[in-house]
Amino acid sequence: MVLEIILTFLKAFAVGGAICLIAQLLINYTKITSGKILVIFLLSGLVLQAFGVYQFIVDFAGAGATVPISGFGYLLAKGAMEGAKESLFKAITGGITAAGMGITAAIVFGYIFAVIFHSRSKKN
Amino acid sequence: MSRTIFFRNKPIILETASIGGPKESKGCLKDYIERKLDDDLFDEKSFEKAESKMMLAVIKKVIEKAKLDDVNIDSIIAGDLLNQIISSTFAVRNFNTGYLGVYNACATFTEALTIGATLIDGGYMKRVVCSTGSHFSTAERQYRYPLELGSTRPPQAQWTVTGAGALILSNIGDGPKITCATIGKIIDYGVTDANNMGAAMAPAAADTLLYHFTENGFSPNDYDLIITGDLGTLGSRIMKDLLWEKGIDIEKNHVDCGELVYNLAEHEYQGGSGAGCSSMVFCSYFYKLLKEKKLNKILLIATGALLSSVSSQQGESIPGIAHAVVIEN
Amino acid sequence: MKKRQFYNKNYLEYVKGISPKTNEKRSLFRAFIVGGFICCIGQAVRYALEGIFQLKGDELSAYVSLVMIFLGAFLTGLGVYDRIGKFAGGGSIVPITGFANSVVSPAMEFKTEGYIYGTAAKMFIVAGPIIVFGVAGSVLVGLVYYVGYMIF
Numbered sequence: 001m002v003l004e005i006i007l008t009f010l011k012a013f014a015v016g017g018a019i020c021l022i023a024q025l026l027i028n029y030t031k032i033t034s035g036k037i038l039v040i041f042l043l044s045g046l047v048l049q050a051f052g053v054y055q056f057i058v059d060f061a062g063a064g065a066t067v068p069i070s071g072f073g074y075l076l077a078k079g080a081m082e083g084a085k086e087s088l089f090k091a092i093t094g095g096i097t098a099a100g101m102g103i104t105a106a107i108v109f110g111y112i113f114a115v116i117f118h119s120r121s122k123k124n
Numbered sequence: 125m126s127r128t129i130f131f132r133n134k135p136i137i138l139e140t141a142s143i144g145g146p147k148e149s150k151g152c153l154k155d156y157i158e159r160k161l162d163d164d165l166f167d168e169k170s171f172e173k174a175e176s177k178m179m180l181a182v183i184k185k186v187i188e189k190a191k192l193d194d195v196n197i198d199s200i201i202a203g204d205l206l207n208q209i210i211s212s213t214f215a216v217r218n219f220n221t222g223y224l225g226v227y228n229a230c231a232t233f234t235e236a237l238t239i240g241a242t243l244i245d246g247g248y249m250k251r252v253v254c255s256t257g258s259h260f261s262t263a264e265r266q267y268r269y270p271l272e273l274g275s276t277r278p279p280q281a282q283w284t285v286t287g288a289g290a291l292i293l294s295n296i297g298d299g300p301k302i303t304c305a306t307i308g309k310i311i312d313y314g315v316t317d318a319n320n321m322g323a324a325m326a327p328a329a330a331d332t333l334l335y336h337f338t339e340n341g342f343s344p345n346d347y348d349l350i351i352t353g354d355l356g357t358l359g360s361r362i363m364k365d366l367l368w369e370k371g372i373d374i375e376k377n378h379v380d381c382g383e384l385v386y387n388l389a390e391h392e393y394q395g396g397s398g399a400g401c402s403s404m405v406f407c408s409y410f411y412k413l414l415k416e417k418k419l420n421k422i423l424l425i426a427t428g429a430l431l432s433s434v435s436s437q438q439g440e441s442i443p444g445i446a447h448a449v450v451i452e453n
Numbered sequence: 454m455k456k457r458q459f460y461n462k463n464y465l466e467y468v469k470g471i472s473p474k475t476n477e478k479r480s481l482f483r484a485f486i487v488g489g490f491i492c493c494i495g496q497a498v499r500y501a502l503e504g505i506f507q508l509k510g511d512e513l514s515a516y517v518s519l520v521m522i523f524l525g526a527f528l529t530g531l532g533v534y535d536r537i538g539k540f541a542g543g544g545s546i547v548p549i550t551g552f553a554n555s556v557v558s559p560a561m562e563f564k565t566e567g568y569i570y571g572t573a574a575k576m577f578i579v580a581g582p583i584i585v586f587g588v589a590g591s592v593l594v595g596l597v598y599y600v601g602y603m604i605f
Contacts, residue, residue, distance in 0.1 A: 005500070008496060009493050009496055009497075012489070012492045012493055012495070012496040013489035013490070013492060013493050014489065015492070016488050016489045016491065016492025016493070016495075016548070017484075017485035017486065017488045017489030017490075017492070017544075018485070019488065019547060020484045020485060020487070020488025020489070020541075020543050020544040020546075020547050020548070021481055021484050021485045021488065021543070021544075022543075023484065023488075023542075023543030023544075023546060023547045024480055024481050024483075024484035024485075024542050024543035024544065025481065025543075026543070027276065027475075027480075027542055027543050028475050028477060028480060028481075031278070031317070033269075033275065034269075034273065034274075034275045034276075034546045034551070034555065034579070035555070035579045035580075035582060036582075037543065037546055037547065038546065038547070038551070038552060038555065038580070038582075038583050039582045039583055039586050041547055042583050042586060042587050042590075043586055043590060046587065046590045046591065046594065047590075049594075050594045050597075061492075062496055062499065063492050063493070063495035063496035063498075063499050063517065064489075064492040064495075064496070066495065066514055066517070066518070067491060067492045067494075067495035067517075067518075067521060067548050067549055067550075068488070068492070068547045068548050068549070069547055069548070069549060069551070069552055069583070070547075071549070072518075072549060072552070072583075072587065073587060073590070075514070076587050076588070076590065076591035076594075077590070077591055077594045079591065080591040080592065080594045080595030080598065081594060081595065081598050083595055084595050084596075084598035084599040084601075084602055085598075085602060088599055090595075091592075091595035091596055091598065091599035092592050092595055092596070094591070094595055095587070095588060095590075095591020095592060095594070095595060096588050096591065098511070099587065099591070100515075101515035101516070101518060101519055102515075102518045102519075102522060102549065102552075103584060105518065105519045105522040105523065105553075106522050106526070106552065106553055106556045106580070107556070107576070109522060109523055109526040109527075109553065109557070110526060110553070110556040110557045110560045110576055111560065111572060111573065111576070112526075113526045113527065113529065113530035113557050113560075113561070114530075114557060114560035114561045114564055114572045114576075115564075115568070115572070116530060117529075117530035117531070117532075117561055118561065118564070119261075119270065119271045119272055119558075119561045119562045119564070120271065120272070120532045121145075121164050121171075121260060121261045121271060121286075122260070122264075122271055122535060122539075169565065170565040171565075172565070265562055269558075269579070270558040270559040270561070270562035270563075270578075270579070271535065271558070271562055272529050272532060272534065272535045272554070272557070272558035272561055272562065273535060273538070273554060273555060273558040273559070273579060274529075274534045274535045274536075274537055274538020274539070274541075274545050274546065274551060274554050274558075275535075275538055275546070276480075276538065276539060276542040277539065278475065279472075279473040279474065279475055280472045280473055312459040313459075313460070313461035313464040313465065314459055314460035314461055314464075314465055315465065315468065320468070320472060323468040323472070327461075327464065358471065358472060358473065361471065362467075362468065362471065365467075365471075441459055441460070443459075
């Protein structure tokens with residue numbers, strides 16, 4: 001049991017770290033900025049799941065695959081694909097329903113913390 | 125016609141005042157900057173207001189140091205980096221004088237000096253205040269990203285100086301004199317990387333220096349120091365290479381204000397930049413050296429990258445500009 | 454006046470050659486370590502929620518992302534996340550905490566322009582494209598699958 005948990009953490013660390021390493025490679029070689037990096041990884045997660053690939057990575061690495069923003073794309077695609085089985089309505093709304101928690105959390109926490117905290121200058 | 129102006133009546137730099145943010149006050153010039161801020165908000169609600177207050181403080185201080193009142197000042201020439209140069213405008217609205225708002229990005233300081241010196245040399249005005257300032261946090265938001273965004277800073281990036289400087293030009297009095305000015309030409313070699321401003325500005329600096337030397341028959345050895353505004357380490361290297369190609373060697377007596385401001389060894393970036401960089405460094409450090417006669421003749425050449433966030437998003441390249449002024453005892 | 458060409462190929466190549474490079478190995482190593490570490494926090498949160506609240510499946514992963522976004526937003530508010538970002542580069546941009554950071558940082562920054570036209574309006578200047586492309590992409594995937602299911 002303990003061994004299993006340690007293995008899960010190791011897998012999450014390795015896969016999550018590898019995804020971030022690819023992002024760093026992109027930053028180093030193409031000089032693209034963080035906004036574009038996020039979009040690229042989101043879309044690649046979405047496309048990979050549309051072809052049914054990302055599910056395997058998620059099954060293997062757990063949080064290592066769902067915590068990176070590509071996991072968000074995976075969630076969107078998965079929701080849409082499951083909705084498509086039921087009706088046209090759910091095919092259209094399925095994605096945002098599945099990702100609803102993430103978007104809502106970002107907006108609500110974003111607003112709350114923006115009201116509480118002030119921007120500070122960078123030190124270096 | 126020529127882009128170089130020789131001043132016959134030699135406008136005098138009567139007094140200077142400088143102010144620096146917390147980071148600048150810990151840098152190499154900490155013993156020279158007159159007023160050091162512990163907090164770069166300067167007791168204001170926003171960084172824009174703080175920038176304006178810094179400019180107000182230096183202009184007030186310089187007038188006070190010259191034992192004058194704002195009615196004795198004919199005009200204030202000021203500029204900064206913000207949209208519609210609001211920092212300068214909102215600072216100068218507190219004074220009962222004429223106002224000229226100027227913008228040439230980081231080259232604004234020498235632009236203001238050139239205009240001020242011309243007004244005095246022509247006998248149109250008796251005393252003119254020239255001032256420029258910039259603030260890291262306002263420039264960062266306008267040109268780049270929100271402050272708290274966890275983005276990486278590429279190694280060729282520069283750091284906008286939080287600081288301001290002001291000086292009084294006068295037709296009578298004691299002090300270093302402005303004897304000559306060369307107005308720069310816009311040079312654009314197609315650099316599009318907004319993080320690499322040194323590379324965008326270096327060709328303009330090289331062009332202005334080349335013009336200054338060859339058209340007027342001067343040589344770099346005529347000057348104790350050739351001071352560039354904010355090329356940074358990389359930009360200075362490029363400028364020296366470009367001049368070397370044309371047979372001019374300024375390696376011996378060149379310094380860059382941007383390189384001077386911070387303790388570069390600690391950090392990976394290229395040094396300071398911004399409209400406040402050249403004015404803060406000149407008004408604190410170099411003016412003192414001139415006063416103490418440790419320097420007798422300098423060429424101050426501030427360089428500017430004329431970009432806006434809109435132009436770089438539309439894929440435009442970054443035009444550079446550089447104006448030079450000669451200051452001697 | 455002859456038309457000037459605002460492009461100098463030789464110069465740009467020279468600049469490219471002389472510009473300092475990012476320390477490759479160090480930046481990759483840092484991105485890997487920090488990115489992996491954040492994912493491990495996610496895994497720990499997952500185990501905790503599973504154990505304490507007996508959550509399962511989609512609900513569990515939704516709450517995990519809620520907690521991670523809270524952490525990212527909170528660290529941004531404290532002014533810590535931009536330091537992590539300077540150290541880690543891609544390692545802190547790509548995890549969902551980086552998404553939270555890109556929402557909260559402009560919201561805080563533009564507070565000086567008011568709570569409606571500042572905070573609320575500027576909240577998505579960095580993260581907006583993620584929502585746009587994510588939602589549009591999911592609709593596209595949903596429609597393609599829907600048509601697929603109809604035909605087969």
